[in-house]
Amino acid sequence: MLLDNTLTKFSFDNTNINGQVVTLCSRYRDVISTKKYSQDVSLLLGEFFVAVCLLSASLKYNGRLILQAHELRGMASIMAECNSRNDIRGIVRGNLSTLSNHVDFYELFKEGTLRLTVEPESGKRYQGIVPVSGKTLSNCLEYYFEQSEQLKTKIKLVANMEAAAGILLQKLPQQTPNEQCSQDWIEKSMLLETLRKEEQIKLSHNDQLTSLFPNDAVRILSIKNPNFRCSCSRERILKALHALSYKETQSIFEEGDSISVNCEFCNKNYEFCKTEFENLHN
Structure with missing residues (x-):
């Protein structure tokens, strides 16, 4: 059974690969219906919601992670944030009536600036520029983590008007790299590419992982419930x-x-x- 608004963290036994899978349903629908954005804008914001939820799950301290873009073609800005309590919020600004009926990610973002910011509750704020190097938000984030953070990362994001979902795999640093670790990463990355968008939306997290990695020992580390909650006061x-x-x-x-x-x-x-x-x- 598909669980509403759920984030599952997992790992593979005897490997240095961890992952997260998230599905946002009822509260996501509430947000996009309240904002009254067009369908394409809503789906893009849905991908931003899922991305920050996945990425913030890797934070080792209390704080928040913000993904935002500015100076886009036909859109002033778009941002989403998620904190260590899994509270999510986001917004799109600008005269959205000037956008075409079909929003192409690369055409929209190629002249803008995409930033990833981490703000610990105590400590130094960190901000990185995410190059618009691919045709999707997933492509851009994968490139950023491999080039800037030296972390091999695979991300699949999907959204429709009913739900937004995503899955992330990340190869963690190791003291003594070996051929088996590299082979594990190649194998699991290839298997992840077989996951269809409709499966991400409809299948439970357990069914997704079992279907993708039938021969692997997948260990569930935690199951949490993200919520759309504003931090204003x-x-x-x-x-x-x-x-x-x-x-x-x-x-x-x-x-x-x-x-x-x-x-x-x-x-x-x-x-x-x-x-x-x-x-x-x-």
Whole structure:
């Protein structure tokens, strides 16, 4: 049975290969129906959701992972993030009416900038540029990890209007590389390529792994439930507004003693009174 909104981490016994497989269903549908994006934009955002969920599962510390792109053709930006608690959020910005009915990944992204950012709760923030070197988001991420992180990686992403899913294999560093490890990676990479998109959407994680790797001892490491949850808060918005100058703050309240702010991710409304801002600047 396909489990709703599920992330499964796994490994292969006697190898240095780990993986994750994720399926997002009901909450994903809620998000794309609320945002009212076109189908192609929704599917692209679905792939971003799945990608950050898979990649953040590899984090060894508390924090969040952000995948974002700017200055795209017909789209100002697209971003998705996932934290170590498996909370996901994302957004697409821009005048999307200018996009064609069919969104081609390479044509959309080839003149833009794709970034992968890791923000630990404590520690240094890391950001890498992901070259738009392939025809799909999967291709670009695979190339980035092999070239920048020296980690052989295979990713398959898929999304429709009902669900978004993905699977990732990664060959971990080893102290003494050997021919068997290389052969294991080649074999499992080839088997992963046989996975069809409809199987990713419809099959349970156990069925996918059993079908792909029938002769391997696959060890399930953990099963978690990602959720679409915004990280906005009254305190975070106040902090952002506090960065404004006193003059800018005063201009906000020219029409009254309170303002209303909506989070662009979840549309939650926050009300702030003028005295709160005056106290911040005093």
